[in-house]
Amino acid sequence: MTHPTPCSIRHFEALAPGETFALGTIRVTRDMIIGFATQFDPLPFHLDEEAARKSLLGGLAASGWQTGALSLRLLHEGPLATIAGLRIGAVNGLKWRKPVLVDDTITGKATIVALRPEHARPNGIAVFGLDIANQHGDSVMTLEIDIVVARKPAASGDAS
Amino acid sequence: MTRWFEDVSLNDAFPLGSHRFTAEEIAAFSAQYDPFTNLSGAAQPEASGWHVASLCHRYMVDAIAAEAERLSAAGQTPGISGPSPGVNRMDFPVPVHAGDTVAFTLWVTAKRPSQSLPGWGVLTNRLEGVNQHGAIVYRAEVVAFSKLRDYRMPLRLRLAWALTRLPGLRKLAHHRR
Numbered sequence: 123m124t125h126p127t128p129c130s131i132r133h134f135e136a137l138a139p140g141e142t143f144a145l146g147t148i149r150v151t152r153d154m155i156i157g158f159a160t161q162f163d164p165l166p167f168h169l170d171e172e173a174a175r176k177s178l179l180g181g182l183a184a185s186g187w188q189t190g191a192l193s194l195r196l197l198h199e200g201p202l203a204t205i206a207g208l209r210i211g212a213v214n215g216l217k218w219r220k221p222v223l224v225d226d227t228i229t230g231k232a233t234i235v236a237l238r239p240e241h242a243r244p245n246g247i248a249v250f251g252l253d254i255a256n257q258h259g260d261s262v263m264t265l266e267i268d269i270v271v272a273r274k275p276a277a278s279g280d281a282s
Numbered sequence: 283m284t285r286w287f288e289d290v291s292l293n294d295a296f297p298l299g300s301h302r303f304t305a306e307e308i309a310a311f312s313a314q315y316d317p318f319t320n321l322s323g324a325a326q327p328e329a330s331g332w333h334v335a336s337l338c339h340r341y342m343v344d345a346i347a348a349e350a351e352r353l354s355a356a357g358q359t360p361g362i363s364g365p366s367p368g369v370n371r372m373d374f375p376v377p378v379h380a381g382d383t384v385a386f387t388l389w390v391t392a393k394r395p396s397q398s399l400p401g402w403g404v405l406t407n408r409l410e411g412v413n414q415h416g417a418i419v420y421r422a423e424v425v426a427f428s429k430l431r432d433y434r435m436p437l438r439l440r441l442a443w444a445l446t447r448l449p450g451l452r453k454l455a456h457h458r459r
């Protein structure tokens with residue numbers, strides 16, 4: 123059987139440490155903030171403007187888990203679109219540095235900071251450093267995320 | 283935590299509840315945030331680790347709200363939780379598939395007064411999700427703020443705080459930054 127992934131998909135062997143990717147942008151609306159918070163983080167400062175103003179966040183702000191989820195989407199629309207990624211393995215040193223407020227636009231940068239074999243399994247791990255910033259250039263979240271990446275399949279049984 | 287910082291006990295297990303993952307919710311979350319193609323060949327769709335972590339957070343928020351209600355009903359004033367500054371580490375040793383049931387548990391493993399936020403304490407929360415076969419599918423160490431009950435703001439700080447509430451001065455401070 124022919125391997126289903128197109129030639130343009132990069133396997134673990136094709137990745138290099140230090141590679142940097144500029145990410146796209148997402149405007150975070152009030153509806154998005156309340157929608158995510160209703161499902162995953164129904165605390166007053168993610169749902170209610172008045173409560174948010176009185177809180178440490180200073181205004182209606184996205185759940186940090188939403189900022190993380192949206193940065194994953196940026197990663198998929200960016201580098202992961204052409205990498206044979208399988209799943210998230212781990213996250214380390216995540217810092218929510220500033221609140222993401224209504225109508226902020228987030229973007230950022232992803233860097234491959236390390237490559238290593240997956241423990242006791244056949245795949246590889248690509249460690250991406252993410253720095254997510256708002257429209258003012260202020261960093262709102264930084265983290266390191268381990269993405270499990272498939273190795274190049276063996277040539278046997280592959281006609282091409 | 284819904285307890286005041288002073289009342290938080292270390293290393294007690296707080297069961298947060300169990301969640302049965304449906305194929306529909308896994309597909310909805312993956313499509314929106316974490317659309318890995320299912321290259322691993324599993325028969326059932328695999329949940330994004332971020333989905334598992336976000337749901338665990340939801341169960342924690344609900345448990346905190348229930349505890350606050352219980353304390354209020356008993357005539358006590360519940361403590362106040364703040365936003366989280368970060369996650370030290372989390373990992374997903376075993377994938378979660380549609381049909382799996384995951385039980386979440388919280389332990390507070392450390393607490394200290396905050397250096398940067400007067401009046402608040404910093405808690406280290408250990409979270410774990412275990413599936414119906416007893417395998418750990420999620421574990422995390424999350425940092426959280428919890429308000430101090432017995433805190434009185436020093437006069438110097440109260441003055442500084444009041445000054446930042448004056449709109450003109452606030453703008454000035456913002457410009458100077």
